[in-house]
Amino acid sequence: xxxxxxxxxxxxxxxxxxxxxxxxxxxxxxxxxxxxxxxxxxxxxxxxxxxxxxxxxxxxxxxxxxxxxxxxxxxxxxxxxxxxxxxxxxxxxxxxxxxxxxxxxxxxxxxxxxxxxxxxxxxxxxxxxxxxxxxxxxxxxxxxxxxxxxxxxxxxxxxxxxxxxxxxxxxxxxxxxxxxxxxxxxxxxxxxxxxxxxxxxxxxxxxxxxxxxxxxxxxxxxxxxxxxxxxxxxxxxxxxxxxxxxxxxxxxxxxxxxxxxxxxxxxxxxxxxxxxxxxxxxxxxxxxxxxxxxxxxxxxxxxxxxxxxxxxxxxxxxxxxxxxxxxxxxxxxxxxxxxxxxxxxxxxxxxxxxxxxxxxxxxxxxxxxxxxxxxxxxxxxxxxxxxxxxxxxxxxxxxxxxxxxxxxxxxxxxxxxxxxxxxxxxxxxxxxxxxxxxxxxxxxxxxxxxx
Amino acid sequence: xxxxxxxxxxxxxxxxxxxxxxxxxxxxxxxxxxxxxxxxxxxxxxxxxxxxxxxxxxxxxxxxxxxxxxxxxxxxxxxxxxxxxxxxxxxxxxxxxxxxxxxxxxxxxxxxxxxxxxxxxxxxxxxxxxxxxxxxxxxxxxxxxxxxxxxxxxxxxxxxxxxxxxxxxxxxxxxxxxxxxxxxxxxxxxxxxxxxxxxxxxxxxxxxxxxxxxxxxxxxxxxxxxxxxxxxxxxxxxxxxxxxxxxxxxxxxxxxxxxxxxxxxxxxxxxxxxxxxxxxxxxxxxxxxxxxxxxxxxxxxxxxxxxxxxxxxxxxxxxxxxxxxxxxxxxxxxxxxxxxxxxxxxxxxxxxxxxxxxxxxxxxxxxxxxxxxxxxxxxxxxxxxxxxxxxxxxxxxxxxxxxxxxxxxxxxxxxxxxxxxxxxxxxxxxxxxxxxxxxxxxxxxxxxxxx
Ligand SMILES: Cc1cc2nc3c(=O)[nH]c(=O)nc-3n(C[C@H](O)[C@H](O)[C@H](O)COP(=O)(O)O)c2cc1C
Ligand SMILES: Cc1cc2nc3c(=O)[nH]c(=O)nc-3n(C[C@H](O)[C@H](O)[C@H](O)COP(=O)(O)O)c2cc1C
Numbered sequence: 094x095x096x097x098x099x100x101x102x103x104x105x106x107x108x109x110x111x112x113x114x115x116x117x118x119x120x121x122x123x124x125x126x127x128x129x130x131x132x133x134x135x136x137x138x139x140x141x142x143x144x145x146x147x148x149x150x151x152x153x154x155x156x157x158x159x160x161x162x163x164x165x166x167x168x169x170x171x172x173x174x175x176x177x178x179x180x181x182x183x184x185x186x187x188x189x190x191x192x193x194x195x196x197x198x199x200x201x202x203x204x205x206x207x208x209x210x211x212x213x214x215x216x217x218x219x220x221x222x223x224x225x226x227x228x229x230x231x232x233x234x235x236x237x238x239x240x241x242x243x244x245x246x247x248x249x250x251x252x253x254x255x256x257x258x259x260x261x262x263x264x265x266x267x268x269x270x271x272x273x274x275x276x277x278x279x280x281x282x283x284x285x286x287x288x289x290x291x292x293x294x295x296x297x298x299x300x301x302x303x304x305x306x307x308x309x310x311x312x313x314x315x316x317x318x319x320x321x322x323x324x325x326x327x328x329x330x331x332x333x334x335x336x337x338x339x340x341x342x343x344x345x346x347x348x349x350x351x352x353x354x355x356x357x358x359x360x361x362x363x364x365x366x367x368x369x370x371x372x373x374x375x376x377x378x379x380x381x382x383x384x385x386x387x388x389x390x391x392x393x394x395x396x397x398x399x400x401x402x403x404x405x406x407x408x409x410x411x412x413x414x415x416x417x418x419x420x421x422x423x424x425x426x427x428x429x430x431x432x433x434x435x436x437x438x439x440x441x442x443x444x445x446x447x448x449x450x451x452x453x454x455x456x457x458x459x460x461x462x463x464x465x466x467x468x469x470x471x472x473x474x475x476x477x478x479x480x481x482x483x484x485x486x487x488x489x490x491x492x493x494x495x496x497x498x499x500x501x502x503x504x505x506x507x508x509x510x511x512x513x514x515x516x517x518x519x520x521x522x523x524x525x526x527x528x529x530x531x532x533x534x535x536x537x538x539x540x541x542x543x544x
Numbered sequence: 545x546x547x548x549x550x551x552x553x554x555x556x557x558x559x560x561x562x563x564x565x566x567x568x569x570x571x572x573x574x575x576x577x578x579x580x581x582x583x584x585x586x587x588x589x590x591x592x593x594x595x596x597x598x599x600x601x602x603x604x605x606x607x608x609x610x611x612x613x614x615x616x617x618x619x620x621x622x623x624x625x626x627x628x629x630x631x632x633x634x635x636x637x638x639x640x641x642x643x644x645x646x647x648x649x650x651x652x653x654x655x656x657x658x659x660x661x662x663x664x665x666x667x668x669x670x671x672x673x674x675x676x677x678x679x680x681x682x683x684x685x686x687x688x689x690x691x692x693x694x695x696x697x698x699x700x701x702x703x704x705x706x707x708x709x710x711x712x713x714x715x716x717x718x719x720x721x722x723x724x725x726x727x728x729x730x731x732x733x734x735x736x737x738x739x740x741x742x743x744x745x746x747x748x749x750x751x752x753x754x755x756x757x758x759x760x761x762x763x764x765x766x767x768x769x770x771x772x773x774x775x776x777x778x779x780x781x782x783x784x785x786x787x788x789x790x791x792x793x794x795x796x797x798x799x800x801x802x803x804x805x806x807x808x809x810x811x812x813x814x815x816x817x818x819x820x821x822x823x824x825x826x827x828x829x830x831x832x833x834x835x836x837x838x839x840x841x842x843x844x845x846x847x848x849x850x851x852x853x854x855x856x857x858x859x860x861x862x863x864x865x866x867x868x869x870x871x872x873x874x875x876x877x878x879x880x881x882x883x884x885x886x887x888x889x890x891x892x893x894x895x896x897x898x899x900x901x902x903x904x905x906x907x908x909x910x911x912x913x914x915x916x917x918x919x920x921x922x923x924x925x926x927x928x929x930x931x932x933x934x935x936x937x938x939x940x941x942x943x944x945x946x947x948x949x950x951x952x953x954x955x956x957x958x959x960x961x962x963x964x965x966x967x968x969x970x971x972x973x974x975x976x977x978x979x980x981x982x983x984x985x986x987x988x989x990x991x992x993x994x995x
Binding site for chain 2: 134166171173176199207299
């Protein structure tokens, strides 16, 4: 068995992301980066040149005038990834699409088209949409509650995967000599009738080079973890500390095993922010400077997001933290409960909560190239992660990682030296799912299909 | 006023389209062209090199094992166009998206993303889906009836356009000196509550270089023409004869005028198939050979499509044409009624209907380069069309049009010599729709906005 190696993802952002506030002021970042396809293509090509396994595009479908900068105006993930696909050749392309406000037939088709266009490099980050206000953009009075959100998500992924199996390998002989274009025996309708969706199929796209796009999943609640254990192949998560990350990965692997899955088919890739300088001290100063740009007012406003954009500015900052968990029931419930528990456990006021959250925005991956490489290697060897999803902002900062940290990790054998495959699945070391009808055919007539 | 010039569209097909049956056997066409992004990119670049205004991608979301070759496996239009966008720089990119099975928020976002990615070259072909079976892929028991299909379509387009106005020009100063990223006064929620959709907005994308993607519309019924006259800027249609095309264009212009629109803002572009050879005789022989490849059995099966894939093989071929119009009510009703009327008026048997339809698949645009150029010019001067949408199959056939017909039309001043704009709207000579809030602002404070 080949040695397990660290997987590398690059979360491509336009003008910043969660916890980053004045990124757009950086001289290297164009103010309109979030709508500039050439900016994204250049970042993806830099990640590919450094041998990254994948680029990752986050998403949301709800804004107000109070939304953070990076939400206000940005390209739709799949449209963007399709453009990146034809200017890259090896790197994986992972797009976020919500199961709450997309039809499975459309999702299956768009991702499978990307998979064909990219030669087998597509991935789907399955989310359920946390912003309750999203419902108002899709003719619904309110967002789905948690059981419905995740019930739909599970069934949605199952339908999409079913549609991806519409054609077996070999369904299109396209033999100009014999005039045979198509073998109808290898086309299959799904005829799914479930609790949330009824989808007949078949999908109008043949099998792709990697069989099926890779399923990524991001969601922290009990329901979210269950979904990840059921269908996720890569889990996108946060990593506040080694212990927490290790516990999370262990739990997810156990849950997957309990569902009869091989835990090796489930990779955990936390999103991390690296802050690198020549020395540890300089790196810490750099992080201080970055955190210092965030105003208390902005932090107070953004605290509202997990609570369904609850308005915290109307409370006394020095009174005990208010209990507004009810507002989070159709929003980011898990995050809202964690914040409320933090306040209760410590007897924090509203002001203290905001200050504590600002302070805990510190990354565990700050230091000299040696320090950062060492921390990543340590977390990897300890079983806290299978890879990292690095947030990409200013090109020169990303270059510090690719040019100074990666060589150390490669030297130590933690990161592979070259792409090992042309598909995302191949580079991540994930198996190609056999088409269900091919499997059934093989079971029925083993001799006919033996090599 | 500049002279009116003929607009040029290229309908990019993979392995053929309606009425083309063995296209995939052509030695120049790869059997898997319909899933090969590089095939499409090369065809789009050839059209761009010839100065075409746009490429056009058709669509469907329903197949069975009996579907014609070109439906069975093909790329989703917007995913494909986004890839083409970043390998072209002037040509318009028109994608078909159905209003029946897509959410307006998602359509607005995807098309506007394409518009940003392409620098203002996106167009939307608004369709309502003719195949009744499509419903089964979207958790619906049956397809919408005509009034609902077109009622939804009209409201859908209005919502999408409303969302495209979410940001006025200047909403994003992104001034690194002053630190002003965003001007909240220029962001607007739509708060649409209609018969079919409730969409709050705003859309999370700023105004694009051409303001709004161009609206194309295809649909022949009374309801379809009404939609085209209401919101269409370009009408995609068929052109069986000069008289019919002229009557259609005249009617659409009158309908648009009756709705208070300037008819110059409504272009008619029929899809045409050109068959070109050195002499008229050779061209006719070429068309005969092409038509001869279509088998009677296949034609009989495909006759079922407008009637909701009704199975005509079960009838006596020499008995009078059966009346199965009822099956077409939620499908291609207009086409089904026209075929039934043809049979009744002529007392045709089923066999005669199939034979007649095969024979009438002849194109009016067959002949030497001079003949084809002359026919197009004649139709254009007669007011039967504003441009043509040429079906692109084998590259060498398309080259006969670009290299031998176009120079004649350019020589005569019918076709412009060079791109006149970087946007689709600019090249088609269509006005940039003013943002509704900017217009209101201008009306309220005329002095402040005067140039
Ligand atoms: C690391 C991480 C990344 C996420 N990224 C997205 C995203 O890009 N878009 C989105 O709509 N939701 C995203 N989500 C939200 C989840 O899909 C989910 O709706 C949300 O986390 C609330 O559910 P939970 O309580 O299960 O976490 C993300 C969640 C996590 C934990
Ligand atoms: C020239 C033309 C091209 C069309 N192209 C498409 C297409 O690509 N995809 C689609 O779903 N429907 C297409 N349609 C179908 C229409 O949207 C409509 O559903 C169908 O024509 C039946 O409606 P009608 O009776 O109004 O014509 C097209 C129609 C016409 C006339």
